[in-house]
Every structure is written in C-alpha cells, then in structure tokens.
Amino acid sequence: MPEPLLEIRGLSVRYGAVTAVEGVDLSVDAGEVVGLVGANGAGKTSLLLAVTGVVRPHGGDVLLDGASIVGWSTERIARAGIALVPEGRHVFSSFTVEENLRLGLLGRADPAGADDDLAWVRELFPVVVERADEFAGHLSGGQQQMLVIARALLSRPRVLLLDEPSLGLAPAVVDTVFSALERVRERGVAILLVEQRAHVAVAFADRTHVMRGGKLVMALERGHGIDVDEMAEAYFG
Amino acid sequence: MIYLQAFVDAVALGTLFALVAMGIGLVFGVIRLVNFAHGELLTAGAYALLFTKGMPIVVRIVVSLAVVVALSAVMEVIYRPLRTVSPATVLIATFAISFLLQNAALLAFGTQGENVEFLTELNKAFVVGGLRIRWITVVGLAVGGLTLAATAWVLRRTDVGLQMRAAAADVQMARLLGVPVRRVVVMAFLVAGLLAGVVTLVLAVQRPLITPTFGFQVMIPALVGVVVGGLDRLVPAALGGFAVGFATVMLSSLLPGAQRVFLNTVLFVLVITILLVKPDGLFVGRRRAVERV
Numbered sequence: 001m002p003e004p005l006l007e008i009r010g011l012s013v014r015y016g017a018v019t020a021v022e023g024v025d026l027s028v029d030a031g032e033v034v035g036l037v038g039a040n041g042a043g044k045t046s047l048l049l050a051v052t053g054v055v056r057p058h059g060g061d062v063l064l065d066g067a068s069i070v071g072w073s074t075e076r077i078a079r080a081g082i083a084l085v086p087e088g089r090h091v092f093s094s095f096t097v098e099e100n101l102r103l104g105l106l107g108r109a110d111p112a113g114a115d116d117d118l119a120w121v122r123e124l125f126p127v128v129v130e131r132a133d134e135f136a137g138h139l140s141g142g143q144q145q146m147l148v149i150a151r152a153l154l155s156r157p158r159v160l161l162l163d164e165p166s167l168g169l170a171p172a173v174v175d176t177v178f179s180a181l182e183r184v185r186e187r188g189v190a191i192l193l194v195e196q197r198a199h200v201a202v203a204f205a206d207r208t209h210v211m212r213g214g215k216l217v218m219a220l221e222r223g224h225g226i227d228v229d230e231m232a233e234a235y236f237g
Numbered sequence: 238m239i240y241l242q243a244f245v246d247a248v249a250l251g252t253l254f255a256l257v258a259m260g261i262g263l264v265f266g267v268i269r270l271v272n273f274a275h276g277e278l279l280t281a282g283a284y285a286l287l288f289t290k291g292m293p294i295v296v297r298i299v300v301s302l303a304v305v306v307a308l309s310a311v312m313e314v315i316y317r318p319l320r321t322v323s324p325a326t327v328l329i330a331t332f333a334i335s336f337l338l339q340n341a342a343l344l345a346f347g348t349q350g351e352n353v354e355f356l357t358e359l360n361k362a363f364v365v366g367g368l369r370i371r372w373i374t375v376v377g378l379a380v381g382g383l384t385l386a387a388t389a390w391v392l393r394r395t396d397v398g399l400q401m402r403a404a405a406a407d408v409q410m411a412r413l414l415g416v417p418v419r420r421v422v423v424m425a426f427l428v429a430g431l432l433a434g435v436v437t438l439v440l441a442v443q444r445p446l447i448t449p450t451f452g453f454q455v456m457i458p459a460l461v462g463v464v465v466g467g468l469d470r471l472v473p474a475a476l477g478g479f480a481v482g483f484a485t486v487m488l489s490s491l492l493p494g495a496q497r498v499f500l501n502t503v504l505f506v507l508v509i510t511i512l513l514v515k516p517d518g519l520f521v522g523r524r525r526a527v528e529r530v
Contacts, residue, residue: 052413078415090410092403103403106396107415155415 258478309430467518
C-alpha cells in the first residue's frame, strides 16, 4: 500500500503536566477529507498545532509523504505544503485583501501556476477577491473566513488543516465555504477538518473521528446517521 | 520671525528623531524587543567617522554606514538567545549592551571627545527672507525625508516589506504562511542599522564633538517619541519621534532664556500627560484586542 500523504503516529502533546493529545494515530490521503470532532478541550486544536510545529509533540511522529517533519520550524512545514486555517479568522486586519492574498502566494514552494491559482480562488470566492483594495479588517466575518481559506489555497498546499471553519458563520456562507472545500478536495488536496458540530463533519468527510480527552474514541463513515445517545457517549464518556 | 527660525530647526531635528524612532520601532515590531543599545549604533558610526578623518568623504561615509549596519547585525545575533525569556530580562539585557558599549568607548577614548571634522562646510548658513538656514538643515531634511520615504516604500511595496509587516502584526500566523521569520528579523536589524547610519552622518555634521554618549543622547528622546507615538506601529512611532524632536527645539526657543534649563521638565510633563490620556500612543487609533493563534 502506498504511504498516505499525511500520517500521524502515536502523537502526544503535553502542556506541562497536562496531557492534551495522547497516542493519536490518524492519516489523510490526497483527495481525502478526514473529520475530527469532539467537545471543547478534547485536544483537536492541539493536534493541529503539533502537526504544524507550533507546539512540539511530546511523543510520536508526523510524516509528510513518509518523511518525518517533527522538529521542523512552522515556516518550513508551511513551505513543505501543510497549510493551517486556524480558528478565529486570522486575517491581517490592517492589511488590504490583496496584501493578505499576496502573503499566501509568497508561501508557495513553487511560484509557477500562481496566476492560475489566483483565477481559481477568484472563482471560488468572488466576493472576497473583488474587494482587493479594502482593508481585511473591514470585511464581514464570513468574508474574512473566505479570505483566510483563499490565502491558504494560494500557498498551494498539499495538506489543508481547517480548525472550525464554520464557527459563527451564516448558513449561506457555510455553504459557500464547503462547496469551495469540495473543489479543493477534487484537486487532490488532503483535508483534515476539525469541527465542533459533528453533523457538519460527518456529512462532508470521508471518515470522521471523535476525540475525547486527547484520544480518538470512535470513527464514523461518511453519511453515518448521528445517534444522539451514541454521540453523547463518545463526546463526554 | 524667531519662531519661524525655530520652526525650520525643529523640523530638521524632528526628521532625525523620526529616523531613530523608526529604527527602534522596526525592531520592536518584529521581535517585541526595545533595543536600548540603538543609540550605540550612532556612536559607533561617529567613531568610524573619527577614525577615517582625513580620508576622502565617500570612504568615510561608506565605512561609517558599514560599521553601523554590521554592529546592528551583530546585535541581532547577540539578542537571539533572548527570544524565549521574559520581556523584563530582554529589556535589562539590551540596557546592559548599551552600557557595555558606552563604557568600552569611555575606556578607549575618554570623556573629552574629539572633533570629527566631517563636512564642516555644511554648517555655513544662507539667508532667505531674513531666515538663517544652515546647509546641513536642508541636506538633513532632504536625506532624512528620502530615507523615510524609501523605508516606507520597502515596507509597503516589496515582498520582504510585506513579510516584515506580517511578522510584526502576528508572528504566529506569519510563520503558518511560511514567512521566513528569522530572515525577516535579520532584515529588520539591517534596515534599522541603515537608518541609524544615515542619522549618524547628519548628526556628526551638526554635533561634531564625538563622545561615548553621542548616540545615547539622541536615543533617549527618540525612544520617548516612540512610546508617545505608539510602540508597535511604524508610522505612529516615527511621528512620535518627530514630535519630540520638534517640541524640543520649539520649546527651547519659546522658553525665556533663564527657564531653558527646565526644557526637559516641560517636555517630560507633556509626555506624561500624553501617556495618561492616550496610553496606546498619540498617533494610534482605537486598538483591536490582540488575538493570537
């Protein structure tokens, strides 16, 4: 079997004496969407931060294309093709939309194809790209979220990590975001989607893992009907 | 007329202070470090001019600029281990570097000072409309203005400038976008060094007596300007530096002769008042809560 694009093996994250992630095994292949759901504090965000080198794992390994990236700096991991869209819409609010997008382009390992990607992103999120000269801080919450995703896409990632992309968004915007992500998947990008709302993840992802207390406690296939009691058990133990 | 005369001189000094402030603000923006030793960059440049006395002007300028930029790069390396320690430790460490360099200069060159004899003819004045204007005022304004404009252009229009601003605004997000933060930090120190080098050249004409506190005397009021203007935004920081330089000259001409000894008192009362009323800085708009990843 070929190696998955992103493979997480026995990953643990600790903050002092507190264990946030414990022995997680997870893999995402090109063109695949894997969901990760769980209650607040389950360790989902810590897992993403460990993959991107923002926090150093306490144990375990993270492999990109079969090569370990543990210990790499965040910027090197980003340039290797792993993009994180963090929770809370981190636009550079005092920069213009165009400057935000340009930062994405500057993160590409290969400058070739930048124009094509720009055209593609313009098609995915026309509302955002049209407002190129405005300050990113003046965009609505939904537009900021689209901008952050657009910026990540312009860095031409092979792996896209999304932390609660639908949080606080209007339903129409959530639709736009997820239909864009569907196109991203079709391009062969591996997507790891962290969501608090399980039904959103289960409907979209090929597989969804439930995380509790830093461990993966349950796996759901796409379209799996959500049984409230079963989910409550998985979420809260 | 006396006020107009003071106004011209005030704008000239303000421009120099703005350059120093911008250098301090640039480094602070990228790594949250107030480099107290920034003034010693100027001092080093001034001594470089002193040691090249008698050589061709171009050689003196190039050597002086090179020394300042190189020292700034060395400071970046020295401060590297401090990235992970508390801000108080960093502050004291940069203070220590400043004092070390000042005292090394004191040991080597003494307190007397020596005349640098650099472009002295620029201190001659011409008269226009009853105003006596020294050539160095005009040259300083032109060079300072151009340098400020060039720095602003680099920050606004170039890729590395964009990355520097991104690292200053949100270093974590910048890293996640693949911004090479280490290289950006080195760039910030190099640009800050270049700004300090330019200030040194102008200042050495105006204040030709070179002593170990040559730069420190300028750094302190410029730093006050940075704080008054707003520490973590470049334009406000530069404006703050300008304001302090401007106010220094204007106050000294407004205050009656005998009261001029109170210049610093008046200046600092103004500064304290401003900080009480607008603690974020005079030229900074309402601040958004800072979020981090």
